[in-house]
Amino acid sequence: MGKILLSVGYFLVATPVGWASRLIHDPLSRRRDRRAQTYWSA
Amino acid sequence: MSELVLGISAYYHDSAAAIVRDGVPVAAAQEERFSRKRHDSSFPAQAVGYCLDELGASLQDVSAVAYYEDPRLKFRRVLATLVGAAPTSVTSFRDTVPRWLGKGGKLRTLEVVRGELESLDRGAVPGIVARRHHESHAASAFFPSPYQSAAVLCVDGVGEWATTTLWHGRGTELTALGEIRFPHSLGLLYSAFTYFCGFKVDSGEYKLMGLAPYGVPRYADLIRERLIDIKPDGSFHLDMRYFEYLRGHVMTGRAFEKLFDGPRREAEGPLTQREFDLAASVQQVTEEVMLRLARTARERTGESTLCLAGGVALNCVANGKIVEGGIFDELWIQPAAGDAGGALGAALAVAMEHGAGRDHVGTGQDAMSGALLGPAFSDAQIAEYLRGRGIAHHRLDPADLVGDVAAALADGKIVGWFQNRMEFGPRALGARSILGDPRDPAMQSAINLKTKFRESFRPFAPAVLAEDAKDYFDLSQESPYMLLVAQVAAARQLPVTDSGATGIDLLHVQRSTIPAVTHVDCSARVQTVSAVGNPGYHELLSAFKARTGCPVLVNTSFNVRGEPIVNSPHDAYTCFMRTNIDMLAMGNFLLHKSEQPAWSEEGDWRTEIPLD
Numbered sequence: 001m002g003k004i005l006l007s008v009g010y011f012l013v014a015t016p017v018g019w020a021s022r023l024i025h026d027p028l029s030r031r032r033d034r035r036a037q038t039y040w041s042a
Numbered sequence: 043m044s045e046l047v048l049g050i051s052a053y054y055h056d057s058a059a060a061i062v063r064d065g066v067p068v069a070a071a072q073e074e075r076f077s078r079k080r081h082d083s084s085f086p087a088q089a090v091g092y093c094l095d096e097l098g099a100s101l102q103d104v105s106a107v108a109y110y111e112d113p114r115l116k117f118r119r120v121l122a123t124l125v126g127a128a129p130t131s132v133t134s135f136r137d138t139v140p141r142w143l144g145k146g147g148k149l150r151t152l153e154v155v156r157g158e159l160e161s162l163d164r165g166a167v168p169g170i171v172a173r174r175h176h177e178s179h180a181a182s183a184f185f186p187s188p189y190q191s192a193a194v195l196c197v198d199g200v201g202e203w204a205t206t207t208l209w210h211g212r213g214t215e216l217t218a219l220g221e222i223r224f225p226h227s228l229g230l231l232y233s234a235f236t237y238f239c240g241f242k243v244d245s246g247e248y249k250l251m252g253l254a255p256y257g258v259p260r261y262a263d264l265i266r267e268r269l270i271d272i273k274p275d276g277s278f279h280l281d282m283r284y285f286e287y288l289r290g291h292v293m294t295g296r297a298f299e300k301l302f303d304g305p306r307r308e309a310e311g312p313l314t315q316r317e318f319d320l321a322a323s324v325q326q327v328t329e330e331v332m333l334r335l336a337r338t339a340r341e342r343t344g345e346s347t348l349c350l351a352g353g354v355a356l357n358c359v360a361n362g363k364i365v366e367g368g369i370f371d372e373l374w375i376q377p378a379a380g381d382a383g384g385a386l387g388a389a390l391a392v393a394m395e396h397g398a399g400r401d402h403v404g405t406g407q408d409a410m411s412g413a414l415l416g417p418a419f420s421d422a423q424i425a426e427y428l429r430g431r432g433i434a435h436h437r438l439d440p441a442d443l444v445g446d447v448a449a450a451l452a453d454g455k456i457v458g459w460f461q462n463r464m465e466f467g468p469r470a471l472g473a474r475s476i477l478g479d480p481r482d483p484a485m486q487s488a489i490n491l492k493t494k495f496r497e498s499f500r501p502f503a504p505a506v507l508a509e510d511a512k513d514y515f516d517l518s519q520e521s522p523y524m525l526l527v528a529q530v531a532a533a534r535q536l537p538v539t540d541s542g543a544t545g546i547d548l549l550h551v552q553r554s555t556i557p558a559v560t561h562v563d564c565s566a567r568v569q570t571v572s573a574v575g576n577p578g579y580h581e582l583l584s585a586f587k588a589r590t591g592c593p594v595l596v597n598t599s600f601n602v603r604g605e606p607i608v609n610s611p612h613d614a615y616t617c618f619m620r621t622n623i624d625m626l627a628m629g630n631f632l633l634h635k636s637e638q639p640a641w642s643e644e645g646d647w648r649t650e651i652p653l654d
């Protein structure tokens with residue numbers, strides 16, 4: 001895979017997907033929920 | 043007919059192979075010991091070869107191969123991380139994605155492992171299955187433990203998603219109770235400080251822990267306020283604005299520098315009070331989290347014993363605090379707590395699923411054979427090596443050899459001790475060890491500078507006769523794998539008048555009757571040695587005690603700085619000759635430095651071994 005192709009894929013696909021997913025559900029749970037009692041997940 | 047399962051961990055850090063027979067670990071080794079490349083992460087071809095040789099087996103005799111993590115799930119996490127960090131992760135995206143995709147990419151790890159096993163030409167390769175990274179850790183912590191049931195806690199950097207997991211182990215079953223997910227990771231928090239203090243991530247954590255007693259935890263509150271939010275149940279959340287590992291290849295950046303008074307320390311640069319204090323601070327926070335996690339483990343399972351694994355379980359100071367806290371009656375820690383141990387855990391998980399039992403439970407012993415699961419060399423093999431090379435040596439009866447070595451140690455000599463099967467896991471436990479007299483205040487510097495060629499801010503670990511351990515250390519349980527830190531007993535401590543020493547000179551202030559193994563806070567990283575676990579080593583300690591009254595020896599790994607621990611007689615002889623070790627005891631053979639010819643070799647080996 002060429003570097004250019006990867007960069008194009010990154011900015012055209014990964015970046016918008018990243019933005020959108022962060023708006024919807026924050027997959028890396030970076031936002032801290034101040035009311036959360038625990039950070040354990042089952 | 044017995045069932046064999048082969049476990050493999052590879053391609054990240056410290057590759058390893060292990061074979062489990064009917065649920066019992068019978069052979070295990072890290073690839074680095076054979077390839078002589080420290081923390082070798084390539085496919086563990088030689089370690090697999092060794093494990094098969096040990097059992098006289100071919101791959102055909104193995105019923106399943108277990109890989110220690112799930113490559114597909116890990117890729118999804120890596121991709122989610124890169125996408126989540128867009129648009130700031132472009133270089134890391136360009137580097138990482140090709141390594142995963144395509145022929146032979148990491149996404150196809152199981153196919154690659156199959157190809158590697160086939161190319162060993164050791165018989166038909168059985169089915170290969172992937173276990174979860176933390177399941178492998180949990181299996182390595184619980185199944186070989188001496189307990190019928192226990193709470194199990196795994197804490198590390200990261201595998202797939204999980205960075206901390208809690209399990210309930212009962213019989214041959216492990217039930218998952220909860221997890222904390224990437225990027226929130228206690229291991230990565232510790233690694234970030236390791237990196238910031240100028241040490242190597244994934245190996246320098248041990249140094250940072252050794253540095254902590256010099257410092258004052260004056261940054262601990264700042265860490266708790268800004269970096270990590272810790273709940274009463276031990277679960278935690280990192281503020282990712284301060285870390286760089288979502289974006290790229292480094293751990294920390296500008297935000298971290300701003301918080302902690304300037305740029306990171308350069309590797310090998312001078313150590314200042316800031317690094318001491320940073321180490322003390324992150325160590326204190328780590329201990330706090332581990333204590334809370336342990337309490338939660340107790341509450342959620344109702345068990346009175348705890349099993350630990352994962353890289354953070356190598357933090358023997360934190361482990362010691364859990365013991366001291368009396369949260370559990372007893373702790374058992376997998377000696378190969380890091381990812382090498384994942385090979386063993388994956389194999390155990392599969393073996394238990396296939397119906398293996400845990401026959402050792404009830405005997406009071408664990409199933410690890412003292413972690414002596416690596417290659418042994420017979421007297422015939424050692425003799426062949428010595429004669430082949432024309433090396434001066436003496437062959438002795440075992441009792442005479444032990445007596446001579448004890449006498450030499452009492453006389454202040456440094457002894458290379460090469461006996462039995464090699465240890466599995468990062469610590470030398472008396473099979474591939476350098477030994478010395480802990481009562482000698484000069485011993486710490488002597489071994490550090492003339493033998494290990496490394497900085498000397500860490501004291502060595504004491505090996506102590508299990509039956510005498512309480513006379514010397516405040517330790518309420520056995521510590522066969524050197525994974526618990528305890529205070530030197532008050533009766534062995536000496537009054538210290540203010541010497542005016544600061545920084546790492548504090549280590550030279552004598553604080554106990556065993557100064558070479560006493561840290562500046564009077565703690566020690568204890569290994570208790572029992573006659574059952576390692577009879578030959580126990581005999582040596584007994585002989586040293588008979589001669590001197592002291593049941594303790596300095597024990598450090600048999601290697602020089604940056605080099606893997608020695609495996610073969612050749613490795614041992616080379617290390618013996620490159621250093622100022624006075625005597626080498628290999629099997630029943632004793633070698634005196636004074637009888638060896640001058641050592642010469644091509645090139646400067648010190649420049650060829652990379653610093654650790």
Ligand SMILES: [Fe+2]
Pocket residue numbers: 175179198199200201352353380381
């Ligand atoms: Fe791990």
